[in-house]
Amino acid sequence: MAKKLRVRNHKVVLNRSAGGDAGITIMLVILGAMMFLPMYFAVMQSFKPLDELWIFPPKFYVINPTIKNYSDLFKLMSTSWVPFSRYIFNTVLITVCGTFGNLALGSLAAYALAKIPFPGRNGMFKMVVLSLMFVSTITGVANFITMRFLGLIDNILAIIIPAFCSTLGLYLMKQFMESSVSDQVLESARLDGAGEFKVFWTIAMPMVKPAWLTLIVYSFQGLWNTGSSIYIQSEQWKTFNYAINQILSAGIVRAGASTAAMVIMMIVPVTVFVITQSNIIETMGTSGMKD
Amino acid sequence: MSENTAVKTESVKPVSRKDMSKLQWTWKEMKKHKMGYVMIAPFFILFFIFTVVPVLLSMVLSFTSFNLLEWPKWLGFDNYLRLFLDDDIFLTAVKNTLIFAIVTGPVSYIMSLFVAWFINELSPRTRAIVTLIFYAPSISGAMYSIFSIFFSSDRYGYVNALLISLNIRTEPIQFFQDATYVMPLCIVVALWTSLGVTFLSFIAGLQTIDNSLYEAGAIDGIRNRWQELWYITLPTMRPQLLFGAVMAITGAFSFGGIVTALAGFPSVDYCAHTIMHHLEDYGGQRFEVGYSSAIATILFLMMIGSNMLIQKLLSKVGE
Structure with a gap:
């Protein structure tokens, strides 16, 4: 006796009760609203003129939208200790250099871990997995000593160089390479006389584009939000996030400008995610850990 | 190979x-x-x-x-003895860190799993939009500061305005200055930002499960989606479950930043003081390197230990 199979989105859908579908939809709408509303309010808030920021009861929408908060923010920026463009320059410098280094060193190491069976690679990879299990705050104090030893205190390299060896991107890229680059193709290239670097660059890398995009996005998100750091003391090496936080901490006086600042800080990473989403999800498909 | x-x-x-x-x-x-x-x-x-x-x-x-x-x-074990015997604030920090971790870790993990599961059968375009809505808070930098406007201590804050206009309260509540509210509020905000890498990994894991498995399951007598989830989906995506757990635990132990942004540092009566804060205090400000290293070591052991434990538990899923 053949069972009747329902079809939705050209896929066979099984065992679905209408009640369950409705329940799931309701749950999704409620949870989704809870996630979305704070973002929505922040954006609304940033377009409110001063008199609407301080009315009782507060409104969930704008009556007379204005971009005054944004222009205030830029005015505030121009009165900072060092030119505001300097903070932005620092953040961009950290983000670009850190991401590039992480991509270069991380994908090389990922290729070797995934595709070259050298003794000791399993142990190496276990250490990478272990490093995902704790946060960098733990190494902060000891790293301060290392940085002092290397003479990198108050040097922006103290933020950029450790970013090179961030392990999440390496982990994701290694897992992705393992499952999506076939050994036969690499082996035949090696038999044709191609060196490992050539195989890596001309064969493996083009095949793992989603993974390197994912690595770039994660490295970017982490570094873009770099705030104040114990390594950096001089104002001219502070970051955009630090400057924004200074504005945020001023509270009531700058209520409008600070929401504008929050919105600006949010837009960049969210836009990057929108553009790269399908690649990230594809990479995440192989992110699993084997027991 | x-x-x-x-x-x-x-x-x-x-x-x-x-x-x-x-x-x-x-x-x-x-x-x-x-x-x-x-x-x-x-x-x-x-x-x-x-x-x-x-x-x-x-x-x-x-x-x-x-x-x-x-x-x-x-000094031998002196730093550790001092931490556990003489430092009351450290004990508060341990307690708070454990509360934060035990609440936000599992809740964000389960929320990631269920939301990913809910949206799995949506059309790709809708799924992409819903994914963005749920994922955006975790990458939007200092956006969680909006909650300090929501729960602002004057009557221009949304929550206080609501309570006052409904005549539930006559005076605004000092949300972030009152020890009874700080912890729960910080947990809520932390949960809001917690659908991150774990969530994306689950979405992707669900997508990679072969539909023929479900069809075979239906013929073998699986009757509803809960059975399908337990007998087919979860065991098949166990690698993602393990990876997601690592990300969720690491996140759950490390959100000192949200507390500092909302409740200040130190928070009222150290009511939301976490080990991260204690570490920052002794390492970054007082430069007691030995003592803060002991704090860091304890946090390290706590994180690695709970990861190992959870990995053991999860490897039994669906067996």
């Missing part, structure tokens, strides 16, 4: 693995794949300098008194 190459080696050269001691064979493999070491070297040298060595160094320094100027003085 390693076996394949071993077989090839044997066919090219008459020396088989059995003719050599393990050490000789390893040495031969090492020479054969020496490019592997060249390629991992740049990354792993930095990884050792900035991650492995610092962890070991903090463990050693945690037994000393060190102020960065004089040579460290050996």
